[in-house]
Amino acid sequence: MSRLVVVSNRVALMEEGKQAAGGLAVAILAALKKTGGIWFGWSGKVVDGESQAEPTRTDAGKLTYATLDLGRRDHEEYYNGFANQTLWPLFHYRLGLISVNRRTREGYERVNAYFADKLEPLLRTDDMIWVHDYHLIPFGDELRRRGCSQRMGFFLHTPFPPPELLTALPNHRDLIRELCAYDLVGFHTATDLRGFCDYIRTETDGTVEQRGAYGSAMIRAFGRTLMAKVFPISIDTEALESLARTAGRSRQAERLRESLVGRRLIIGVDRLDYSKGLPQRFAAFEQLLESYPEHCNRVSFLQVAPPSREDVPEYIAIRRELSEMAGRINGRFAEFDWQPIRYLNRSFGQRVLAGFYRLANVGLVTPLRDGMNLVAKEYVACQDGDNPGVLVLSQFAGAAHEMGEALIVNPFDIEGVGDALQRALTMPLGERKERHAALMRTLRRQDIGWWRESYVDALTRAPYDFPVT
Structure with missing residues (x-):
């Protein structure tokens, strides 16, 4: 069985996961305990100066936590800036609240590249990588740039806007190209999936092959083939x-x-x-x-x-x-x-x-x-x-x-x-x-276990190929 590597903006250590008792932390911990693997991401700590040079590793049985502290500049530009003052309002259909500037976009890309640099040495060739949420859309593309060929899935925990809204972002095409670096992209609802597919149809030269009652679609775009699918998250x-x-x-x-x-x-x-x-x-x-x-x-x-x-x-x-x-x-x-x-x-x-x-x-x-x-x-x-x-x-x-x-x-x-x-x-x-x-x-x-197993099973079976160079 392939090892699972979970990447999220925040990592909930074992004690925090128990306190949270439910939601994403419980699902991730259950999956990692079953397959063994790594939970990688930000520690939640902001430090003076530069971001942490190497991840702090904590082993708990078959599970390894690997966390990084962020420097104040990185936290401000990546987290407070592009993630939460640009993508968050955009993905929630609030164009009037969007703040757009190159500095925060560059910070967002820089931190995603930094995370990729620190995770890549920890990976094995047969790992499956599961990336979570809008903070880390470019992360899979950054790993691909470093030669990583592992299966990679992404799950978006926010809504996904229709193309009429998404194109308000000056570099929207880059963002979707980065999203297409994954082999499987998961959404909560058919509405979110439709917004993604509509963008591929109207704003790229890609194609969409609908599967089922709009529960999934095969996407071919930016030299990649990927599956996009609905996985409504739930509770325990x-x-x-x-x-x-x-x-x-x-x-x-x-x-x-x-x-x-x-x-x-x-x-x-x-x-x-x-x-x-x-x-x-x-x-x-x-x-x-x-x-x-x-x-x-x-x-x-x-x-x-x-x-x-x-x-x-x-x-x-x-x-x-x-x-x-x-x-x-x-x-x-x-x-x-x-x-x-x-x-x-x-x-x-x-x-x-x-x-x-x-x-x-x-x-x-x-x-x-x-x-x-x-x-x-x-x-x-x-x-x-x-x-x-x-x-x-x-x-x-x-x-x-x-x-x-x-x-x-x-x-x-x-x-x-x-x-x-x-x-x-x-x-x-x-x-x-x-x-x-x-x-x-x-x-x-359809509880949290069903959500987790449905996604991991789909990632295991997802078709994938590599970027055209």
Whole structure:
């Protein structure tokens, strides 16, 4: 069996992976423990001066962690700059927020080349290389330049924009050429795959051979043949179900239950980011209270939004906006014994969140654009099947492609989301149970293990050839 080499922007060491308990870290660790291999990437540390000369290696059985510290210049240009101020807004359809300059693009390319330089000596000829996310699109091309012929796969965890948006990037063609250096490119949804295929058709001399019901396509472009395929990421459904059964009785969950004093609970959990649609979500909750005043003093909305990228101006602005909105809405509707919105800028561990999900009557997941959004799946998995809550889900989340039994909404339609909240809060038990059971069948069938094995199996079988020189 070939050894697996996983490359990601951040590497979760064993202890961190256990704390994260779910998501990408769990999937990667399970795959690496099965095949043996390397998990390579940034350590998360920023150091003065130049980036680390050689990777720090930590062995754990058949698994080796290899991490690199980044110098401040590299971190600023590669991570804060091109990755998160250019590609992130572009891939989330936010052209007005894109910052484009040659310095950060060069930094992005430089760090990808630096990572390739440091990984290449660690590789074996029969390794399979699995690269993750928008930070590392050029990485496979950099390895090819160094003569690496191993099978290489890439998985994009964000949406992929249509060509009409992607071409706003001055060097979009270079970026797609780099993406075509991989043998397998994975996306969350058919919409993302279609955007990639449409670019190949309209902006290159390449060809696209559709396979199945637009679940995969053979791409021939830039002298390469590769497979592009849909692999919707998921959660460790069984483990989360088990955790939620006990977490609902935890000390924190009991404190939350007591604080509600019999009121119903709507919950949202999101990293503080402009892609999550939080201002629109706050406005929709306000619309609920305004249009259906019977919910005043009977429903509370808990929004957990830990801050991220706190030195990026757009994130500073949205944090300020949400604080002002929460204060205004609470000032308008609050009673002396009831605060409509509980807005928390802090993170909680998975056990605590599982308990909160278990208590919540409505899960409100309304991003303006999202690759998948695992919170939607986590909320459903944590529900009590005998008395489940209702998921209100944005049509622009990747999860909506699999979770049609949720109440699907347009997050830009504030009144429509308010009406969906009313429907969720008044939905009969029988309908709630039917919807929840259908959602759980999908989550049990297509869990994180299914995602991991599907991708690795496809990479094992992927056709590949080498660049034309």
